[in-house]
Amino acid sequence: MSATWEPEPHGFATAQVHAGASPDGDHGARIPPIHLTAGFVFEDFDTARDRFAGEADGYTYTRMGNPTVEAVERRIQVLEGGLGALLVASGQAAVTTALLALAGSGDHLVVSSAIYEGTRGLVRDDLGRLGIAVDFIDDPLDLAAWRAAIRPETRALFTESIANPGTDLVDTGAIAALGREHGVPLVVDSTFATPYLFRPAEHGAAVVVHSASKFLAGHGAALGGVVVDGGFDYPAERFPHLHAPHPSLGGDSFAGRYGRQALGAYARGVVAPRFGPVLSPLSAFVIQLGIETLSLRMARQTASALALATWLAEQPAVERVDHAALPGSRHLELARRDFPRGVGAVFSFTVRGGEPAARAVLGAVRLASHMTHVGDVRTLLLHPATTSHAQRTPEERRAGGVEDGTLRISVGIEELEDLRADLGRALDAATAATSPDRERESAAAAVA
Ligand SMILES: Cc1ncc(COP(=O)(O)O)c(C=O)c1O
Incomplete structure (x- = not known):
């Protein structure tokens, strides 16, 4: 050597x-x-x-x-x-x-x-x-x-x-x-x-x-x-x-x-x-x-993030997923052109039911850590509207894709199945926590 x-x-x-x-x-x-x-x-x-x-x-x-x-x-x-x-x-x-x-x-x-x-x-x-x-x-x-x-x-x-x-x-x-x-x-x-x-x-x-x-x-x-x-x-x-x-x-x-x-x-x-x-x-x-392990972590975390984003987009409790490599993203063309290895391990998803639903998700996860940080080997979750983006006005938040039900996830190196199970349980908790509201909302919409 x-x-x-x-x-x-x-x-x-x-x-x-x-x-x-x-x-x-x-x-x-x-x-x-x-x-x-x-x-x-x-x-x-x-x-x-x-x-x-x-x-x-x-x-x-x-x-x-x-x-x-x-x-x-x-x-x-x-x-x-x-x-x-x-x-x-x-x-x-x-x-x-x-x-x-x-x-x-x-x-x-x-x-x-x-x-x-x-x-x-x-x-x-x-x-x-x-x-x-x-x-x-x-x-x-x-x-x-x-x-x-x-x-x-x-x-x-x-x-x-x-x-x-x-x-x-x-x-x-x-x-x-x-x-x-x-x-x-x-x-x-x-x-x-x-x-x-x-x-x-x-x-x-x-x-x-x-x-x-x-x-x-x-x-x-x-x-x-x-x-x-x-x-x-x-x-x-x-x-x-x-x-x-x-x-x-x-x-x-x-x-x-x-x-x-x-x-x-x-x-x-x-x-x-x-x-x-x-x-x-x-x-x-x-x-x-x-x-020394950057490429190994990034490849795995980026792939897991895309798989989780794709899965979340199919969940009834999820209103929207913002991830540049998903079909329908306005960033998809740039993602394909400039990011052949993927767009990373951090993305956001918005749960139906606003802040109470987001609160329920954060209260129910067992594997994901609720904290303000990204890029860790562990999966991390944050509610931007009340933390990182709290100093923005509601209009500024909305323009930046941050709604009351939006959660940011930084996907770690854990097994994908374990992450899906953790988030699946948390989405069920969000649905249970907000279903009376949701019923009221849909009844109001039916009357209107
Ligand atoms: C994109 C970006 N730039 C800069 C910073 C600031 O980095 P640090 O916390 O190391 O000061 C952060 C922190 O979250 C970040 O997300």
Whole structure:
């Protein structure tokens, strides 16, 4: 076995266990060790000076870089087909780092409204308070709406490759191309897809972000986030901070020194160390262990999710199932074109009987865990209208496919039959809990 791993000739499952890892130089440990240290001792005076000046390889302080973290960054970069990757403390930190590396006060973002609620709040309220304006695109499939929203101050377009809770898709290639026409990079949150299902950089995304807490880590045991640099020609008129001499580069600019990788270098060299959302090497190690089984989990969970969605659509207690690969979905064509391995393990279904029916389902399941998380090896259920989407108005919720009876499911690796039995029992409970209401409703409809 060679000490250095070459990515080119290998497939996904090989890369997920080998990329970025080489046996530990001191002891030959096969798994990269956890370097749980704040800082690193300098051999001598000159080494300290040269490392601070960026003129010598090696580590200084874990906020600037750490060998355990870097091994995992390299692995994610290879899996995503990116030019670089930066691990941070959470998915929220990854989105924040990417957007703060692109935009500042007076700038503007164009953002899909079909995104994680935490990101929607971040760009609207928190970046808004810093003077960064945002326009939301209500129908992310409407390319003309994206085009119309771009202004001279626009610094990024932002989408999710698979959006929560109903697996809404976007035409990543078309939105990225539109951005390129205007010199505006596309940032894609690809948490729900993972690089196993979709690699946004191959479709022209300049930046890919993930909550590594979800499918990448896979076991619900660690939080983390990653910013992957897909490369972009950042025009000086929109991104003067990347073209101005920077003190950390001794008079060079990021664009001058790093070219198409200017943004990744700026995020790593300036935004992350200054704002400080550092990932613990311990969490990096946990995320790495998760990544080693990513393709196996994603293939199984994605297939189980489609089978469950198909089965749920046939159940009388279920009013609607939102899953992009089901016949009748407005996303089916994009699903077939861009997601040959499937659209992931998270989807939503709406039970008849509104909130009382959803409450009954959550009270009756024994296998599925009632919690706000996705991408776990265990199946998880959530009622978005009263939790993740509670801050949206009822109209906004409805537009996003969230009704009072809607439940989000993140399908785990359990046996499909066991999951069907669990959900079947829960749907029976929902029917029993709401049948007097349902009888009243149908009597009222008959009178009307
Ligand atoms: C699509 C998406 N992006 C980002 C985040 C934020 O990730 P984290 O919880 O790791 O901060 C989440 C969390 O649910 C998410 O679903």
